[in-house]
Amino acid sequence: MRTGDAGKLSTKVTATSAGGWRWYFPGTTTTARVVSAGDAVKLR
Numbered sequence: 001m002r003t004g005d006a007g008k009l010s011t012k013v014t015a016t017s018a019g020g021w022r023w024y025f026p027g028t029t030t031t032a033r034v035v036s037a038g039d040a041v042k043l044r
Contacts, residue, residue, distance in 0.1 A: 015041045 001011040009023060020038045027033035 009036075015043060017041075018043050 001009065003009050018041055020040055022038045023034075023036040025031075025034045
């Protein structure tokens with residue numbers, strides 16, 4: 001997992017099944033909870 005200069009989060013993973021994927025951060029006492037937009041994965 002990496003973040004760029006603007007704070008954009010990215011990673012590379014190997015998909016083992018089709019489905020929807022998204023980032024989730026539960027939040028802390030000083031940072032709000034964040035859920036990213038979903039992304040669909042299809043396997044051939």
